[in-house]
Amino acid sequence: MKKNGYIIVGATGGLGRSIIKSLDLSKNDILILVASSSIDLEDLRGASQIVNPECQIQIYKNDLSFLNHPFDNIVFPFDYPNWEVYLVNGWSDAKLDDIYASESLNRIININYASNVFFVMECLKYLNSSRTISISVIGSIAILKSRSSNVIYTCAKLALKSYVESVATSLLNNKKFKIQYIVMGFMKTTLNHGSPLFLTLSTVTAAKSIIKALRSSKKVVVYVPYYWNIIALLLKIIPSKLLSK
Amino acid sequence: MNKFLSFDLTTEIKCWRKEVDRRSTLKKINYSDGFTIKGSGLSYVGSFIPPIHKGKVIDYSPANLIINFDETNRTVTVLTGITLGDLFNFLACKGLYLPVQPGHPDISIGGCIASCVHGKNQFKDGTFRSYVKELELFHPKYGYIYCDSKTNSDIFELTIGGYGSTGIITKATLFTKLISSNAYKTDVIDIKTIDLIIPTMLKLLKKPNCDYVYGVLDLNRSKTIKSFLLSSTEEAGVMNNFDLSTQIIKKKFFSRSRPIYKCLYTKMTSSLAFIYLFYNSKKTKISLFENLFPAAKNMTYYKLFGSSGFIEKQLIIPLVKFDEFLDCLWQLIKLSKIAIPLCTIKIFKKTPYAGLLRFDFDGVCITIDTEKTDESTKFFKKLDQMALRFSSHTCLYKYSLSSRSLVNQEYGEEFLKFKKKLSLFDSNNIFKSSFTDKIF
Numbered sequence: 001m002k003k004n005g006y007i008i009v010g011a012t013g014g015l016g017r018s019i020i021k022s023l024d025l026s027k028n029d030i031l032i033l034v035a036s037s038s039i040d041l042e043d044l045r046g047a048s049q050i051v052n053p054e055c056q057i058q059i060y061k062n063d064l065s066f067l068n069h070p071f072d073n074i075v076f077p078f079d080y081p082n083w084e085v086y087l088v089n090g091w092s093d094a095k096l097d098d099i100y101a102s103e104s105l106n107r108i109i110n111i112n113y114a115s116n117v118f119f120v121m122e123c124l125k126y127l128n129s130s131r132t133i134s135i136s137v138i139g140s141i142a143i144l145k146s147r148s149s150n151v152i153y154t155c156a157k158l159a160l161k162s163y164v165e166s167v168a169t170s171l172l173n174n175k176k177f178k179i180q181y182i183v184m185g186f187m188k189t190t191l192n193h194g195s196p197l198f199l200t201l202s203t204v205t206a207a208k209s210i211i212k213a214l215r216s217s218k219k220v221v222v223y224v225p226y227y228w229n230i231i232a233l234l235l236k237i238i239p240s241k242l243l244s245k
Numbered sequence: 246m247n248k249f250l251s252f253d254l255t256t257e258i259k260c261w262r263k264e265v266d267r268r269s270t271l272k273k274i275n276y277s278d279g280f281t282i283k284g285s286g287l288s289y290v291g292s293f294i295p296p297i298h299k300g301k302v303i304d305y306s307p308a309n310l311i312i313n314f315d316e317t318n319r320t321v322t323v324l325t326g327i328t329l330g331d332l333f334n335f336l337a338c339k340g341l342y343l344p345v346q347p348g349h350p351d352i353s354i355g356g357c358i359a360s361c362v363h364g365k366n367q368f369k370d371g372t373f374r375s376y377v378k379e380l381e382l383f384h385p386k387y388g389y390i391y392c393d394s395k396t397n398s399d400i401f402e403l404t405i406g407g408y409g410s411t412g413i414i415t416k417a418t419l420f421t422k423l424i425s426s427n428a429y430k431t432d433v434i435d436i437k438t439i440d441l442i443i444p445t446m447l448k449l450l451k452k453p454n455c456d457y458v459y460g461v462l463d464l465n466r467s468k469t470i471k472s473f474l475l476s477s478t479e480e481a482g483v484m485n486n487f488d489l490s491t492q493i494i495k496k497k498f499f500s501r502s503r504p505i506y507k508c509l510y511t512k513m514t515s516s517l518a519f520i521y522l523f524y525n526s527k528k529t530k531i532s533l534f535e536n537l538f539p540a541a542k543n544m545t546y547y548k549l550f551g552s553s554g555f556i557e558k559q560l561i562i563p564l565v566k567f568d569e570f571l572d573c574l575w576q577l578i579k580l581s582k583i584a585i586p587l588c589t590i591k592i593f594k595k596t597p598y599a600g601l602l603r604f605d606f607d608g609v610c611i612t613i614d615t616e617k618t619d620e621s622t623k624f625f626k627k628l629d630q631m632a633l634r635f636s637s638h639t640c641l642y643k644y645s646l647s648s649r650s651l652v653n654q655e656y657g658e659e660f661l662k663f664k665k666k667l668s669l670f671d672s673n674n675i676f677k678s679s680f681t682d683k684i685f
Contacts, residue, residue, distance in 0.1 A: 012267055014307075037269035039389075043324060043416075046312030190264035190307055 005080035007032040009064075009119060010089030012040035014189040015138065018207035019086050020048055027054030030080055034060045034071075034089075064089055064115035065107045071122045084214060085123060085135040087116050092153040105152050112156035117163055120179065124167075127177055134178040136214040137164050141185055141228055145235045161221065168220040181221045182210055185228045201225055246299070249283075251291030252547075254503055254554025255617055255645040256679055260300045266307035268324070268383070268415050274303070276385040281678040282409040284353030285328060288680075289557060290645045292359065292408055296682035305413060306353060311335055312416070320378055322418040325355030330541075333534065341421040342533065344370040348540030355414045360642040361406030361603045364537075365477075366457035367593045368450050372605050374405045374598040376420045384412035385675065403666050406603040408642065408681050410667055410674070426479040429456060429536040433527045434474040436460070440568060442472055443609065446592055454479045456536065460590040462571075463519040464578050464613075465512040470571070473523050477536055508551040508616040510586040518586060546587070554617045558625055559640035561593050561608040566635045573631055574611075581624040587614045601663045602656060604640040612643075622646065641684060652684045 006023055010016050011033035025031060031048060035041050041059040048057055060074050076083070091111040093104050116137055123133050139161055142154040164181040171177045186200045206224055213222040223229040247262045262283070265271060274280075283293035283304045295302055306326040313322035319341060323332060329343070330350025336342050345364040347357065356362075358380065363372045379393035382404055390412070392401035404411045434449075436442045442460050449458045456477040463471040510518075535542065547555065562570045578585060591610045599605035613628075615621040625646050629639075638655050641647050652660050664685060668674075677685075 012269075014266060017266075037267070040267040040269045043268065043310055043312045046322070047310040050311055050314050190266045190270075 002028075002082065003080045004029045005032070005077065005083045006030070007034065007074075007083065007085045009034040009062075009085075009087045009115075011035050012037060012044055013088060013090075014203040015187065015206060015210075016086070016088045017044065018203035019088065019210065020044070021051075022204065022207040022211055023084075025052045025055045027052075030056040030058065030077055032058045032060065032074065034062050034074065036061065036063045036065075064111045067110050067114055067118070071119055074122070076126050081131050083123070083126075083131065083133045084211075085119070085133065086210065086214075087119060087135065087137045089115060090138065090140070092150055108152045109156050112153060113160050113163075116160055120163075120167060124177075127174070129176065132176045132178075134180075134214050136180050136182060136210055138182045138184050138210070141183055141232075143183065144228075144232050145240070165220055178214070179220065180214055180217070182213065183221060183223045183228060183232070185223070185225055199225075199227070247302075249286065249291065249294045249302070250503065251294060251554075251645070252287050252289045253557065253617070253645055254550075254552070255556065256291035256294050257503075258294050258298055258300070258679065260295045260298075260302050262302045262304050264304045264307050266309075266326075268308065268381075268389070271303075271383045271413060271415065272388070274385075276675050279675050279677060282355070282359075282413050282676060284326060284356035284359075285351050287349060287352050288356065288360070289643045290641075290647070290680045292356075292642060292678050292680045294679045296677055296679045303413060305355060305415075308415070309353075313418070314339070319421045319423070320418050321421055322416065323354055325353060325358065325380075325414045325417050327354050328352060329354065329357070330538070333537065336421055337424065337427075337533070340424050342424050342537070343376060343419060344422050345373045345376055346537050348538055350534075350538045350541050354417060354419070358405055358414050358417060359407060359409045361605070362642075363593075363604065364457075365459065365539075365591070366450075367591065367605075367610070369455075369457070371594075371596040372598065372603060374603065374605075375596060377405055378418040378420055380404065380414055380418070381416040382412045383415050384671065386671065386673075387412075389415065399666060400670060402598075402601065403663070403670065405598075406601055407663075407667070408602070409678065410676050410681050410685065411670060412676055424533060427533045428480040429477045429531050429533065430480055431526055431529045431531060432476050432478065433523060434476065435523075436472045436474060439470045439472055439571065442474065442590070443564065443567060443592070445474060446590075449474070449476050450592060452478070458592075461519065461522060462588040462590065463516055464575055464585045464588050465515045465519075467579060470575055471519065475522075475526055477531075480530070503554075504548060504552050506551050508553060509549045510584050510616060512584045515584045515586040549586075550616050555614055556617050556621055556625060556645055557612060557614045558628065558644045558646075559604075559610060559612040560632055560637045561604070561606045561610045561640075562632070562635050562637055563608045564592075567609045570632070570635045570637075571611075573635075574613075574628070577624065577627060577631060581620060581627070583615050583618075583621050583624050585613055585615055588612065601659050601666075602641060602652070604638065604642075606638050610640075617645075642680075647680075647684050649684055 008016050012035040038061040045057050045059050140157045143158045161181050164179050168179050187206050188200045188202055209224045246259050248259050250257045281295040281302045283302050286293050308324040308326035310324045328351050329346050347362045357373045361372050361374050382390045446458050449455055458476040460472055460474050589612045593608055593610045595607045596605055629651055
């Protein structure tokens with residue numbers, strides 16, 4: 001039977017949990033979960049193991065705020081030929097992130113940008129003719145238009161998009177490698193609970209769309225849900241002055 | 246800001262809510278202003294509602310994972326935001342269930358522990374305390390506390406039935422029971438004279454296949470009290486046509502909002518509802534799910550109370566004093582001229598875990614529902630005083646008119662013991678709600 005490996009970075013968040021639920025894991029598969037809290041990881045391992053009792057589940061506690069080779073502790077099992085990687089990690093703090101000062105500058109950049117770059121680099125080390133690696137990097141619609149809040153967060157996500165596009169271009173002819181940047185629309189999560197957001201998506205629906213895109217879409221930049229594609233176009237046309245009002 | 250409304254519609258407040266879907270988040274919150282803990286938000290008296298306007302609430306309902314299942318010992322470990330319905334879905338597929346369940350599948354496990362709830366057959370199954378093996382509590386002063394009947398036993402006992410005042414119940418391991426049958430038969434037994442109701446109930450409860458028995462009383466008539474018994478018995482063997490998979494919950498049942506119409510219950514419609522229930526419940530075959538969660542199908546009953554909401558008082562009267570109490574109650578209802586849409590009785594048996602503020606005593610448990618009006622408030626105040634003469638104990642988590650003095654008079658030394666233990670554990674009283682603020 002075909003063996004598949006799945007890695008989810010930022011696994012304990014709402015979207016990470018929904019991706020785990022939506023993956024059709026079989027008994028030979030391996031699931032590697034990475035997050036910053038060991039107790040949450042233990043809970044998630046327990047919950048995932050109940051649903052998939054024969055699947056091998058490994059957990060790694062990595063605090064992505066610090067960039068001292070954040071993924072050194074993860075070892076890819078070599079006998080798994082197919083890997084799907086979901087980089088769901090993200091963090092923002094609107095109160096501490098404007099043009100004047102960002103007290104959490106390092107943390108925002110590390111979690112939202114640098115850690116992802118490190119991880120993709122780590123994956124590339126394992127790339128060979130007998131292994132397929134597909135990576136989904138979760139971005140944000142914050143990149144669609146510059147704003148006065150979440151400044152560094154937006155920069156980090158935009159830089160990440162640029163990095164993903166560069167990697168995709170560099171490895172365009174490699175049929176064993178795929179990387180995708182998801183421009184993620186508003187989601188109902190505990191982080192944005194109570195915020196006046198429109199067109200919000202449940203994490204389960206978003207997870208299904210992300211998995212489907214990684215498995216079937218050839219695009220490097222994918223909008224989830226799809227209609228953010230149209231909204232992105234409109235946002236480009238509308239002058240910033242109007243939006244700021 | 247969110248508007249929170251208690252299930253009985255008597256308490257309403259605007260507050261700030263923080264959703265928490267994992268245990269580690271709890272450590273990152275600043276608790277200096279005090280917090281109220283919310284599970285599903287279906288508490289009758291609004292145990293999840295903060296004591297002050299714009300108070301802060303930790304909503305733990307998104308933390309709803311089943312994190313361990315021990316097939317050998319038949320225990321399940323969950324994050325306590327999980328609902329009874331979701332847990333039922335999981336356990337039923339393994340041939341197991343939780344015997345003590347309040348009637349609604351959307352109630353969270355955390356809520357069941359915090360209130361130490363009882364099910365339809367307390368006489369046979371005890372209270373929720375009997376099914377809690379161990380739990381984990383989070384309190385900002387102590388961090389995560391593991392407790393069971395041996396380790397930190399004082400905190401364990403204080404938390405089960407502590408109305409969320411000891412901290413956030415993050416994780417719990419529960420004992421489960423084997424499903425012996427997945428189909429039940431409900432029967433209606435007409436009671437000719439009211440004095441026969443308790444002996445008949447006791448007789449039925451002794452039958453091995455009896456799941457529960459409760460009496461339904463019509464107290465709205467002026468000449469006599471009409472009553473019948475509703476019993477549920479297990480059908481022999483496992484019924485193929487009652488496949489468990491058909492009982493899986495398809496959607497969330499109900500969201501509480503205030504209706505715009507007035508109460509539709511009068512003395513006459515209440516009596517008609519009694520007759521309807523009598524004829525409609527005769528020899529019905531129901532599934533385990535319907536047997537455990539009758540309220541899921543009967544939410545209309547609560548909605549018909551209209552915009553003013555309702556008051557429910559549930560109290561235990563010692564067996565020997567019940568007949569006299571019932572007579573006094575009936576006289577009181579006749580004098581106050583209020584309609585009682587539903588009055589039920591059950592037999593309770595004190596468990597080894599009784600004590601503190603748990604609703605766990607020997608006697609007859611009587612439940613009275615009315616529309617919330619000035620008249621009914623006066624009625625309940627009179628009933629409180631009258632019931633004290635019969636050594637009554639009120640179920641605190643259902644009665645919105647509970648007061649410190651009532652709890653003091655009814656629970657006496659156990660109440661003082663609870664308060665003393667709580668102040669030793671948390672002198673700052675970080676976790677409080679409008680409900681605990683009123684009674685502690």
